[in-house]
Amino acid sequence: xxxxxxxxxxxxxxxxxxxxxxxxxxxxxxxxxxxxxxxxxxxxxxxxxxxxxxxxxxxxxxxxxxxxxxxxxxxxxxxxxxxxxxxxxxxxxxxxxxxxxxxxxxxxxxxxxxxxxxxxxxxxxxxxxxxxxxxxxxxxxxxxxxxxxxxxxxxxxxxxxxxxxxxxxxxxxxxxxxxxxxxxxxxxxxxxxxxxxxxxxxxxxxxxxxxxxxxxxxxxxxxxxxxxxxxxxxxxxxxxxxxxxxxxxxxxxxxxxxxxxxxxxxxxxxxxxxxxxxxxxxxxxxxxxxxxxxxxxxxxxxxxxxxxxxxxxxxxxxxxxxxxxxxxxxxxxxxxxxxxxxxxxxxxxxxxxxxxxxxxxxxxxxxxxxxxxxxxxxxxxxxxxxxxxxxxxxxxxxxxxxxxxxxxxxxxxxxxxxxxxxxxxxxxxxxxxxxxxxxxxxxxxxxxxxxxxxxxxxxxxxxxxxxxxxxxxxxxx
Amino acid sequence: xxxxxxxxxxxxxxxxxxxxxxxxxxxxxxxxxxxxxxxxxxxxxxxxxxxxxxxxxxxxxxxxxxxxxxxxxxxxxxxxxxxxxxxxxxxxxxxxxxxxxxxxxxxxxxxxxxxxxxxxxxxxxxxxxxxxxxxxxxxxxxxxxxxxxxxxxxxxxxxxxxxxxxxxxxxxxxxxxxxxxxxxxxxxxxxxxxxxxxxxxxxxxxxxxxxxxxxxxxxxxxxxxxxxxxxxxxxxxxxxxxxxxxxxxxxxxxxxxxxxxxxxxxxxxxxxxxxxxxxxxxxxxxxxxxxxxxxxxxxxxxxxxxxxxxxxxxxxxxxxxxxxxxxxxxxxxxxxxxxxxxxxxxxxxxxxxxxxxxxxxxxxxxxxxxxxxxxxxxxxxxxxxxxxxxxxxxxxxxxxxxxxxxxxxxxxxxxxxxxxxxxxxxxxxxxxxxxxxxxxxxxxxxxxxxxxxxxxxxxxxxxxxxxxxxxxxxxxx
Numbered sequence: 001x002x003x004x005x006x007x008x009x010x011x012x013x014x015x016x017x018x019x020x021x022x023x024x025x026x027x028x029x030x031x032x033x034x035x036x037x038x039x040x041x042x043x044x045x046x047x048x049x050x051x052x053x054x055x056x057x058x059x060x061x062x063x064x065x066x067x068x069x070x071x072x073x074x075x076x077x078x079x080x081x082x083x084x085x086x087x088x089x090x091x092x093x094x095x096x097x098x099x100x101x102x103x104x105x106x107x108x109x110x111x112x113x114x115x116x117x118x119x120x121x122x123x124x125x126x127x128x129x130x131x132x133x134x135x136x137x138x139x140x141x142x143x144x145x146x147x148x149x150x151x152x153x154x155x156x157x158x159x160x161x162x163x164x165x166x167x168x169x170x171x172x173x174x175x176x177x178x179x180x181x182x183x184x185x186x187x188x189x190x191x192x193x194x195x196x197x198x199x200x201x202x203x204x205x206x207x208x209x210x211x212x213x214x215x216x217x218x219x220x221x222x223x224x225x226x227x228x229x230x231x232x233x234x235x236x237x238x239x240x241x242x243x244x245x246x247x248x249x250x251x252x253x254x255x256x257x258x259x260x261x262x263x264x265x266x267x268x269x270x271x272x273x274x275x276x277x278x279x280x281x282x283x284x285x286x287x288x289x290x291x292x293x294x295x296x297x298x299x300x301x302x303x304x305x306x307x308x309x310x311x312x313x314x315x316x317x318x319x320x321x322x323x324x325x326x327x328x329x330x331x332x333x334x335x336x337x338x339x340x341x342x343x344x345x346x347x348x349x350x351x352x353x354x355x356x357x358x359x360x361x362x363x364x365x366x367x368x369x370x371x372x373x374x375x376x377x378x379x380x381x382x383x384x385x386x387x388x389x390x391x392x393x394x395x396x397x398x399x400x401x402x403x404x405x406x407x408x409x410x411x412x413x414x415x416x417x418x419x420x421x422x423x424x425x426x427x428x429x430x431x432x433x434x435x436x437x438x439x440x441x442x443x444x445x446x447x448x449x450x451x452x453x454x455x456x457x458x459x460x461x462x463x464x465x466x467x468x469x470x471x472x473x474x475x476x477x
Numbered sequence: 478x479x480x481x482x483x484x485x486x487x488x489x490x491x492x493x494x495x496x497x498x499x500x501x502x503x504x505x506x507x508x509x510x511x512x513x514x515x516x517x518x519x520x521x522x523x524x525x526x527x528x529x530x531x532x533x534x535x536x537x538x539x540x541x542x543x544x545x546x547x548x549x550x551x552x553x554x555x556x557x558x559x560x561x562x563x564x565x566x567x568x569x570x571x572x573x574x575x576x577x578x579x580x581x582x583x584x585x586x587x588x589x590x591x592x593x594x595x596x597x598x599x600x601x602x603x604x605x606x607x608x609x610x611x612x613x614x615x616x617x618x619x620x621x622x623x624x625x626x627x628x629x630x631x632x633x634x635x636x637x638x639x640x641x642x643x644x645x646x647x648x649x650x651x652x653x654x655x656x657x658x659x660x661x662x663x664x665x666x667x668x669x670x671x672x673x674x675x676x677x678x679x680x681x682x683x684x685x686x687x688x689x690x691x692x693x694x695x696x697x698x699x700x701x702x703x704x705x706x707x708x709x710x711x712x713x714x715x716x717x718x719x720x721x722x723x724x725x726x727x728x729x730x731x732x733x734x735x736x737x738x739x740x741x742x743x744x745x746x747x748x749x750x751x752x753x754x755x756x757x758x759x760x761x762x763x764x765x766x767x768x769x770x771x772x773x774x775x776x777x778x779x780x781x782x783x784x785x786x787x788x789x790x791x792x793x794x795x796x797x798x799x800x801x802x803x804x805x806x807x808x809x810x811x812x813x814x815x816x817x818x819x820x821x822x823x824x825x826x827x828x829x830x831x832x833x834x835x836x837x838x839x840x841x842x843x844x845x846x847x848x849x850x851x852x853x854x855x856x857x858x859x860x861x862x863x864x865x866x867x868x869x870x871x872x873x874x875x876x877x878x879x880x881x882x883x884x885x886x887x888x889x890x891x892x893x894x895x896x897x898x899x900x901x902x903x904x905x906x907x908x909x910x911x912x913x914x915x916x917x918x919x920x921x922x923x924x925x926x927x928x929x930x931x932x933x934x935x936x937x938x939x940x941x942x943x944x945x946x947x948x949x950x951x952x953x954x
Contacts, residue, residue: 065914067917095912095916097915102914102915119907120914122692128693135628142616153944154943157634158716160954171650172648174648178659188655194705194715195949208954214600216609217482217500217516230671249546430596430954436574437597438543438572439544466631468632
C-alpha cells in the first residue's frame with residue numbers, strides 16, 4: 001500500500017478510504033490520540049487508537065519522538081482543530097524514543113538548549129517551520145531569477161585571489177599541519193600545496209560573477225561564503241549563504257529597482273506558500289515579545305511586517321541626505337549615539353542605520369552614493385570625484401540586508417584605484433581584462449541569505465535559521 | 478527607452494517598432510552587418526548599418542568583442558537565418574576590443590586554450606551554451622524536488638567530523654601557516670584554531686541530511702563538496718557540486734525509483750527548455766567526432782542520447798548478476814580487462830562499468846546489493862550478512878553518475894560496523910542519536926552535478942562544464 005504524507009492526508013476528503021502514513025509521534029494522549037507528524041507540514045494528523053485492540057507492549061512504545069507507520073481509515077474528525085483523522089487499524093513501530101533519554105519532549109525548550117541539539121531541533125515546530133520557510137525562500141529566489149532571464153552561476157569556493165578584501169579569510173591547505181615545507185627564504189612554500197599556491201575560502205563570488213555577466217548578460221550566484229572574523233553576534237556567521245546577481249548594462253538605478261523587486265517577490269512567494277508556518281512563527285514571536293517591556297515590542301506582527309515590506313516602496317536616500325538627517329537627529333544632539341555623527345564621510349554604524357529605518361523613515365531604506373573611501377575599490381566613481389555608486393538596503397530589525405554597486409567599468413579609473421590601494425595588478429589581471437575587452441556599464445548586489453531568513457521568520461539569532469551554524473569555537477556536527 | 482534582450486527581440490513580430498538592445502559584437506561583416514549577442518540566447522540579432530550614415534571612427538571600434546548599445550527599427554529580415562533584424566539608427570560603444578589583443582576571435586579555439594581564459598570563454602558559443610544548459614539543469618533540479626515535497630537543506634561546508642571517509646580532505650584553518658601553536662605533546666594545538674578543533678571541507682552532506690530527513694521527511698542538498706585527491710583526469714574536480722536527496726521511510730527500491738524519475742525529469746526539462754543550445758552542442762559533438770575513427774564515434778547524437786535516457790527504463794542488476802556477466806564476458810576471457818574479474822567481491826573498475834553499460838546492456842544501469850566490504854559503513858546490511866543495500870547508477874560515457882543506499886537504521890548493527898572499522902563512536906555521537914530516537918528506514922543518494930552536465934552537454938572534460946575548475950595545481954581566477 002502506498003503511503004501518503006501528512007500534508008496530502010490533511011487535504012484529502014474523508015471518504016472512508018484506507019490510508020497509510022509514516023511519521024513521528026508528537027504527543028500521545030489518553031492512550032488514544034496520536035498526533036503524528038512527518039515534516040511535510042506543520043500540522044499533525046490525529047490517529048485515533050482503540051487501545052483495547054492493541055497489544056499493551058506496542059502501546060508502550062508510542063512515546064514522543066517514536067517513528068511509526070500507521071494504517072487505517074481516513075474519517076471526518078469529531079474533535080476540533082482538524083477536518084480528518086485516522087481510525088487506526090495497524091501500527092508498526094519503526095523505532096522508539098525513550099522518554100528518559102530523548103531530549104525533545106513536548107514542552108518549551110530554550111533556543112540555546114536546542115542549539116546544542118542541532119541534529120534533533122528540526123523535529124520541533126519552531127525549527128521545522130523555520131527550515132521550511134528557508135527552503136521556500138531559496139526556491140523563490142531561483143524561480144525569480146529563472147523567470148527574469150538570469151542564469152545561475154557557480155562561483156568558485158576555493159579561491160587563489162585575495163583581492164576583494166571583504167573580510168578575513170580561511171586558508172585551505174593540504175600541507176603538513178606542523179611542519180610545512182619552506183622555500184629558500186624560510187617562508188611556507190605554497191608551491192608544494194595542493195593548488196600550487198596559497199588558497200582561501202571565498203568571501204564573495206562577485207568578481208567571478210562579473211566575468212560571467214560580461215558573457216551571459218545576467219547571472220546570479222547562490223552559494224556559501226566565509227568570513228574568518230571573530231564576531232560572536234546574533235547577526236554573524238563564519239559560513240553563510242549569499243545570493244549575488246550581476247547584470248551587464250545595468251546602472252545603479254536599474255540595480256536598485258531589481259533588488260527591490262526581487263526582495264518583494266520572494267516575500268510575496270512565502271506569504272502565499274508558507275501561510276501555516278508563518279502564522280506559527282508569528283505567534284511564537286508574539287509570545288516571545290510578551291516577556292519584553294512594551295516599548296521594545298514590534299508595532300507590527302510578523303505577517304504584517306512582511307506584507308508591509310512586500311507592498312510598500314523602499315525609501316531611496318543618498319548618503320549625504322542621510323548624514324544631514326542623522327546630524328540633526330535627537331539622539332545625535334543628545335549624544336545618545338555611541339558614534340556621534342559630526343561630519344560628512346563618517347562610516348554609518350548599525351545604530352545609525354537602525355535610527356534611519358526604524359525611527360525616521362519607518363520602512364526599508366536604500367542608501368546610495370556613499371563616500372568613495374569607505375567603500376570597495378571596484379565601485380564606480382561618480383562625476384563628483386568623491387562618492388561612488390554604492391547602495392545598501394537597510395531593513396527594520398536586521399540592518400543591512402543588501403550591499404551593492406554599479407561597478408567601475410573604466411580601465412584607467414579602476415587602475416588608479418587599485419594603485420592607490422597598493423593592490424598588485426597581477427592579482428587582478430583577469431578582472432582588468434573585463435575592462436579591456438568589451439567593457440560596459442554593469443552592476444550587482446549581494447544579499448545575505450540568512451539575514452533574509454531571519455527577517456522572514458522573525459527569529460532573533462542567525463544561528464537559529466541555518467541548520468548547522470559555524471561560529472568562532474563552534475563547528476560541531 | 479527600455480532595452481530588450483536579444484532573446485526577446487528574436488521572438489518579437491517586426492511591426493517596425495523602435496527597439497534598443499545591448500550586447501557584444503560577434504562579427505561585423507562588410508562594414509554593414511553586426512551580429513550582436515547578449516548571452517540571453519545562443520542566437521545573435523543582426524543589426525544592419527548604413528555605413529554612410531555613421532562616423533568612420535565609430536565604425537572602426539565595432540570589432541568582435543566590443544560592447545554596443547544599438548537603437549533602431551525592428552524589421553523583417555531580408556537575409557536567411559533570422560526572421561527579424563534591426564535597421565540601426567544609433568550606436569553607442571560601451572567598450573571596444575582591440576583585435577590584436579582580444580583572444581576570443583571568430584575562429585576555432587581549442588578547449589585547452591580557452592581553459593586558460595576561463596574569464597572570457599563564456600563569450601564563446603560553446604561555453605555560453607554549456608553554461609545555459611548547466612543553469613537550466615540546476616533549476617530543473619530545484620523544481621523537481623520542490624514539486625515532489627522535498628525541502629532544500631544547506632549542509633555545512635566546513636566540518637569538524639571526518640568520519641564519512643569518502644575521500645581525502647582539505648584542512649580549513651586560520652592558524653599561523655609557518656609556526657602553528659603546539660600543545661604539550663608537541664602536536665598542532667587545534668584548540669587555538671578558529672573553530673577550536675581541526676576542521677575540513679566537507680566531502681558529503683549526507684550524514685547531516687539524514688538528521689534533517691528524520692525531521693522534515695524528505696530533504697535534498699545542492700552544494701559544493703571537495704576532494705583533495707591528486708586525480709588529474711577528465712572526470713575529477715577538487716571542488717564540485719553535488720545533489721544529495723535523503724528520504725525518511727524510503728527503502729532501496731523507492732530510492733532507485735526516485736533517482737530514475739528524477740534524472741529523467743531534469744533531462745526532459747532541458748530537452749524542452751534548451752533546444753537551441755542542445756542543437757548547437759549536438760553539432761559541436763558531431764564535428765568533434767568526425768576527427769575520430771568510426772568505431773569510436775557515438776551511435777546516437779547528443780539529443781537522441783538524452784531522449785533515450787529520458788524515455789527508457791534503467792536496467793536494474795544486482796552486483797552478483799553483474800559479476801556473472803563480467804566473468805563470462807569476451808574481454809574478461811580474452812584478458813583485455815586491466816583488472817580481470819575472477820571472483821565475487823571484486824570492486825568494479827570503470828572499464829567494467831563501461832562494458833556493462835555500453836556493450837552489454839546499452840542503456841543506463843542501476844547496480845545494487847554490493848558486497849558490504851567495498852562500501853561505506855552506513856549502508857544497510859542485507860539479511861545475507863554479506864551484501865548492503867547500495868546502488869550505483871552508471872551512464873554511458875560517464876560511468877558512475879549516482880551513488881546511493883538505504884542507510885543502516887539499526888543502532889546495534891551500525892555500532893558493530895563502526896567498531897569493526899575502528900571509527901571513534903564519539904565522532905558520530907549525533908549520527909547514532911538518529912538511531913536511538915525514532916529511527917526508521919531511510920535512504921538517499923548523491924549525484925555529481927558536473928557529471929550530469931557533462932552527460933547533458935556532450936562535453937568531454939569536466940573542466941569545461943564548471944565556470945572556474947579547481948584541480949591539482951590549478952586555482953586560477
